[in-house]
Amino acid sequence: MIPELGHFALILALLTALVLAVAPFAGAVRSDPRWMAMAPSAAAGLFVFHLLAFACLAWAFAANDFSVLYVAMNSNVLLPLHYRIAAVWGAHEGSLLLWSLILSGWTLAVAARSRSLPREVSARVLAVLGFIAVGFLCFMLFTSNPFARLLPAAIEGRDLNPLLQDIGLIVHPPVLYMGYVGLAVPFAFAVAALAEGRVDAAWTRWTRPWTTIAWTFLTLGIAGGSWWAYYELGWGGWWFWDPVENASFIPWLAATALIHSLAVAEKRDTFKAWTVLLAIFGFSLSLLGTFIVRSGVLVSVHAFANDPERGVFILAFLGLVVGGALALYAWRAGRLAGGGRFAVFSRETMLLANNVLLTVAAAAVLLGTLYPLLMDSLGLGQISVGRPYFDRIFVPLMVPLAGLVALGMLARWKRDRAARLAPLLGVVLAAAAAGGIAAALLAHSAAAALGAGLALWIAGSTVRSIVERVRRPRDLLRLPRGVMGMSLAHVGFAVTLTGVCFVSVLEVEQVVRLAPGDSVEVAGHDFRFEGVHDAAGPNYRARRAEIVVTRKGRPVARLAPEKRTYAGQAQQMTEAGIDPGFTRDLYAALGEPLGGGAWSVRLHYKPFVRWIWLGAILMAIGGALAASDHRYRRRAATGGIRDPLRALLGGEGAAPGAERP
Amino acid sequence: MTPRQRRAALVGGMAAGIAAAAAFAFLAIGENMLWFFTPSQLAAEGPPPGNRIRLGGLVVEGSVRRRPGALEVRFDLADRAAAVTVAYRGLLPDLFREGQGIVALGRIDADGVLQAEEVLAKHDETYMPPAIAESMREANATERAGAPTVRP
Numbered sequence: 001m002i003p004e005l006g007h008f009a010l011i012l013a014l015l016t017a018l019v020l021a022v023a024p025f026a027g028a029v030r031s032d033p034r035w036m037a038m039a040p041s042a043a044a045g046l047f048v049f050h051l052l053a054f055a056c057l058a059w060a061f062a063a064n065d066f067s068v069l070y071v072a073m074n075s076n077v078l079l080p081l082h083y084r085i086a087a088v089w090g091a092h093e094g095s096l097l098l099w100s101l102i103l104s105g106w107t108l109a110v111a112a113r114s115r116s117l118p119r120e121v122s123a124r125v126l127a128v129l130g131f132i133a134v135g136f137l138c139f140m141l142f143t144s145n146p147f148a149r150l151l152p153a154a155i156e157g158r159d160l161n162p163l164l165q166d167i168g169l170i171v172h173p174p175v176l177y178m179g180y181v182g183l184a185v186p187f188a189f190a191v192a193a194l195a196e197g198r199v200d201a202a203w204t205r206w207t208r209p210w211t212t213i214a215w216t217f218l219t220l221g222i223a224g225g226s227w228w229a230y231y232e233l234g235w236g237g238w239w240f241w242d243p244v245e246n247a248s249f250i251p252w253l254a255a256t257a258l259i260h261s262l263a264v265a266e267k268r269d270t271f272k273a274w275t276v277l278l279a280i281f282g283f284s285l286s287l288l289g290t291f292i293v294r295s296g297v298l299v300s301v302h303a304f305a306n307d308p309e310r311g312v313f314i315l316a317f318l319g320l321v322v323g324g325a326l327a328l329y330a331w332r333a334g335r336l337a338g339g340g341r342f343a344v345f346s347r348e349t350m351l352l353a354n355n356v357l358l359t360v361a362a363a364a365v366l367l368g369t370l371y372p373l374l375m376d377s378l379g380l381g382q383i384s385v386g387r388p389y390f391d392r393i394f395v396p397l398m399v400p401l402a403g404l405v406a407l408g409m410l411a412r413w414k415r416d417r418a419a420r421l422a423p424l425l426g427v428v429l430a431a432a433a434a435g436g437i438a439a440a441l442l443a444h445s446a447a448a449a450l451g452a453g454l455a456l457w458i459a460g461s462t463v464r465s466i467v468e469r470v471r472r473p474r475d476l477l478r479l480p481r482g483v484m485g486m487s488l489a490h491v492g493f494a495v496t497l498t499g500v501c502f503v504s505v506l507e508v509e510q511v512v513r514l515a516p517g518d519s520v521e522v523a524g525h526d527f528r529f530e531g532v533h534d535a536a537g538p539n540y541r542a543r544r545a546e547i548v549v550t551r552k553g554r555p556v557a558r559l560a561p562e563k564r565t566y567a568g569q570a571q572q573m574t575e576a577g578i579d580p581g582f583t584r585d586l587y588a589a590l591g592e593p594l595g596g597g598a599w600s601v602r603l604h605y606k607p608f609v610r611w612i613w614l615g616a617i618l619m620a621i622g623g624a625l626a627a628s629d630h631r632y633r634r635r636a637a638t639g640g641i642r643d644p645l646r647a648l649l650g651g652e653g654a655a656p657g658a659e660r661p
Numbered sequence: 662m663t664p665r666q667r668r669a670a671l672v673g674g675m676a677a678g679i680a681a682a683a684a685f686a687f688l689a690i691g692e693n694m695l696w697f698f699t700p701s702q703l704a705a706e707g708p709p710p711g712n713r714i715r716l717g718g719l720v721v722e723g724s725v726r727r728r729p730g731a732l733e734v735r736f737d738l739a740d741r742a743a744a745v746t747v748a749y750r751g752l753l754p755d756l757f758r759e760g761q762g763i764v765a766l767g768r769i770d771a772d773g774v775l776q777a778e779e780v781l782a783k784h785d786e787t788y789m790p791p792a793i794a795e796s797m798r799e800a801n802a803t804e805r806a807g808a809p810t811v812r813p
Contacts, residue, residue: 234755356675360682367686372694382697384715389693393686511751513732572755591752600732602752 003068006056007147010097013049013104014137016042020107020130024123028195036123043111043126046133047104054101057146058088067153070094070146076159078539078567086170087160092294093146095173099290100136102174102181107133110185110210117206124192125185132184135317143310162540162566162573168228176225176248179218180286183251185210186258187283190276191325194332199276204266207279209627211262212485215255216623222248223616234561234574234589236509236604238612241390246369247289253362254282257355260408264351268413270339271348274355277329284322285362291318297373343415350408357401364393402454402497405490406461410468424468428460443506451501458494462487485626489619496615502608509605511591515598523605525586526550527559531597532590540564540573545590545599547577561590561601585609695766700743708769716745716775717764725759738765738775749777756782 020042027035057070061084066072074087074094089098107129114122140146189207193199225245230238239245258278265275291297295311342348368385376382406428410421436453440446466487470476508523516531530546547559559577566573579586584607591600697715698706708714718738725736734753737744747765757763757780767777 356678360679364682364686368690371690383694384697385690385694389689392689392693511732513730574752574755589752594727594730594732596730598730600752 002056002059002063003065003147003149006053006060007145009049009052009056010137010141010145010147013046013053013100014134014141016045016049017130017133017137020046021127021134022130023127024130025127028120028123028127031120033119036119039123039126040111040114042130043104043107046130047101047108050097050101050104054088054097057094057097058085060147061085061087064157065153066155066157067150068146069148069150072150072154072157074160075157076539076567077156079157079160079165080538082170083160083165087164089173090160090164090169093140093144093148095177096136096140096144096294097146098173099177099181100133100140102177103129103133103136103184106182106185110188120196121192121203121206124195125188128188128191129184132188132321135321139310139313139317143313159539159566162564162571163232165566166228166232168224168232172221172224172228175217176221179214179216179221179255180248180251180289182210182214182217183255183283183286185214186279187325190279191328193276194325194328197332197335199265199272199336201266201269204262204275205632208259208262208266209629209632211255211258211279211282212623212627215252215259216620216627218248218252218255219616219623220620222252223613223620227613230609231576231578234576236576236587236589236602236606238503238609241365241368241387243369244293246365247292248286250362250366250369251282251286251289253358253365254278254285257358257362258282260351260354260358264348268340268342268348270342271352271355272339273329273333273336276333276336278355278359280322280325280329284318284325285366287314287318287321291315292369292373340414342413345411345418346415347408347411347413350404350411353404354401354408357397357404361394361397361401364397365390368393398497399450399454402458402493405458405493406464409461409465409486409490424464425461428457428464431460432457443502445505448502448505451497451505455494455498455501458497459491462490462494480631481625481629482631485622485624485629487622488625489622492615492618492620492622494615495611495618499608499611499613499615503606503612506607507604507609509602511600511602513594513598514601515596518598520603522603524551525556525605527586527588527603529599529601532593532599535562537564540566542575543590545577545588545601547588547601549579549586557586559586559588561588563590580610582610583608697764699740700738700745701740703745703769704743712768712770713766714769714775715764715766716747717762718745719762720757720759722759735774738763745773745775747775747777747780749780751777751780753780754782 020039023035023042024039027033027038057068059065060068060071061075062081064071064075064077064084066075070091070093074090075084079087087094089095107126110122110129111126114126117125186207189203189210193203222245225248226238229240230236258275261271261275261278264271291311291314295314297311340348368389372383372385406425407421410424432453435456436449439452440449443449466476466479466483469479469483510520510522512520514520514527514529516529519526519528521527526549528548528550530548532543532545535542535544542562542564544560544562547561549556549559557579559579561577562575564573564575565571574589577588584605587604587606589602591602593599695713695715696709697717698708700716700718703714703716716738718740721737721739721744725734727734733748733750735746735748736759737746739745747767749765749767754763761782763780763782765775765777766779766781767775770776
């Protein structure tokens with residue numbers, strides 16, 4: 001009964017989405033306020049029906065209702081309750097439901113904040129979001145219904161993939177999807193602007209906070225996924241350039257470019273057509289990512305051909321959304337031209353370079369991801385493009401990007417002179433060079449030197465740019481949140497860069513055979529193997545090793561890597577033993593028994609690996625700060641200048657003249 | 662320079678930059694791509710120049726061998742028509758088992774043994790590299806045995 005209720009709620013959600021996609025848009029075209037006024041309530045209805053459907057599926061998992069096929073495939077009586085709930089998004093159908101639920105949440109949020117927008121704009125934006133919801137609900141209802149019944153019901157479920165039984169599953173997908181789907185909002189704003197045929201400073205001010213919030217979630221989601229893979233897969237890697245990872249990283253690169261070009265569009269009223277195009281690309285790439293991950297094309301293009309319904313549906317929807325948006329762009333972009341002029345040496349140029357580098361990086365990653373799929377589907381053979389390609393293409397793009405951060409922050413809008421910046425950055429350059437030389441001497445590596453130098457360059461120039469802005473220390477707290485957020489995000493970039501560079505260059509890995517009592521030295525640490533004993537968890541049995549780590553005779557850590565066997569499935573799972581640290585992780589993974597109590601064991605020394613995720617957290621905090629800048633709220637209220645009567649009646653303060661220069 | 666000339670220079674510069682980036686990317690792909698082989702393809706065509714390949718096949722039952730106490734493990738990867746020996750020094754993945762479909766990445770040495778740098782077994786226990794499934798289907802068509810079912 002409850003699953004049918006969920007199914008029914010999904011159908012109602014589809015009908016509501018249809019209304020939301022059509023009525024407000026038609027209202028905006030016909031200037032009919034009653035039709036436009038339907039948007040907020042339709043958005044609310046969409047969210048409520050989604051929430052109901054989601055709750056029904058969660059109930060089916062909680063109650064072990066194995067007559068629902070999806071539950072039977074992904075749960076088990078022995079599975080702890082929190083994993084049963086998280087299992088809702090553990091596989092295809094449920095993760096689509098989560099996708100769609102989050103989209104409806106974003107739609108509701110836009111509707112709730114839309115009172116400060118001109119009615120036509122909010123009607124169009126919400127209609128575009130409604131249209132996207134129609135697509136995903138159709139996809140779910142016609143090809144991937146999570147409420148499909150299994151008759152006769154299974155007595156016991158197949159259990160959730162053991163790899164997913166982890167806190168990571170509870171946190172990572174929702175956060176990542178918040179970012180992924182959040183890019184639909186700037187997309188909707190872009191389409192609305194094209195439909196209206198104008199992009200002004202008010203438009204960029206509405207779009208900026210939404211983009212920044214989506215980017216913040218995407219940053220956290222990607223970093224969380226990297227951290228999860230690091231400790232859960234037992235390979236000690238933190239990024240694999242795997243197509244699924246790339247599918248989230250490519251939109252992130254586009255969104256990062258969008259954040260920067262929006263800054264130019266707002267301050268200087270230029271780059272407008274490009275910004276709109278980037279907003280379209282950002283969400284298109286996240287749809288493409290959904291296609292790559294959800295169509296089966298990753299396993300093989302043949303699998304895609306065997307089960308074409310899903311893939312063809314997403315591909316067609318992708319074509320419709322992207323093609324439609326680009327056609328609209330081609331038609332209307334001509335009207336968006338114009339804006340401020342700028343000299344070759346100016347902040348605009350630096351941000352243009354930022355955009356070019358990030359877009360090329362996104363295109364290069366996309367090429368490496370799609371190329372094997374393309375070759376295979378054309379029957380040209382099966383190839384794979386691995387880490388060497390991505391490293392080779394990505395590093396040369398990131399080095400100039402990191403170098404330009406300083407100039408982008410310190411150069412003036414419109415026109416600047418290198419001679420003005422040279423004294424400001426001289427000290428920073430000296431510090432960066434000193435740091436690089438120190439790293440070269442300590443680590444005997446040119447790459448580590450380059451990484452340390454660039455990181456210090458970014459961090460130092462961030463400090464320098466703040467010093468430029470404040471005369472007295474107490475002014476620090478009065479800095480606009482946008483500036484604070486930007487600075488923090490750039491420092492985060494430096495921190496991540498340091499982590500990536502140091503762990504890639506200085507990591508030590510050893511595979512060894514260890515019998516009880518044996519010890520081996522890895523990067524100055526003594527790992528002593530104490531043997532393996534049996535242990536048990538709620539739904540698994542484990543063989544747990546004990547490894548004592550000492551450094552110069554003093555105890556440092558005890559690692560307990562495990563080999564687990566789960567009850568529901570024959571599959572074995574390696575659980576790494578990790579001793580985390582600010583400047584290094586010690587990491588051990590258990591291999592196989594080699595007879596006589598000896599095991600094969602892989603040991604890693606990973607310097608600065610945590611800095612990768614620490615930097616991402618700093619970037620995310622920076623994003624949250626920037627998105628909460630007061631001027632968005634204040635200026636959003638004055639966004640109604642095109643509807644002055646409403647601005648007056650609304651009494652939301654802040655006359656247009658009160659804008660910060 | 663007039664504004665028109667400056668714009669032309671900017672556009673030209675960007676086009677040249679993008680062309681250079683694209684050329685560089687395709688070059689990098691060409692140098693870093695790995696061809697996928699099945700054991701029968703390898704037997705028929707021989708290894709490519711550079712000898713670095715990805716080889717997919719089923720681990721032959723009873724072929725996994727290890728000198729007592731040593732880390733190096735050897736096993737045979739096969740489809741229905743041919744088999745190749747793989748040598749690997751490292752931790753085998755959790756899903757590695759005899760009869761399981763896996764992919765090994767490495768170089769073919771002078772003795773025709775694949776010296777693996779990486780051994781991958783993906784997804785669930787019913788997974789089989791699609792190309793293997795296909796080559797097994799072809800081999801089966803002549804043998805008239807039931808084709809293995811593939812669950813992606």
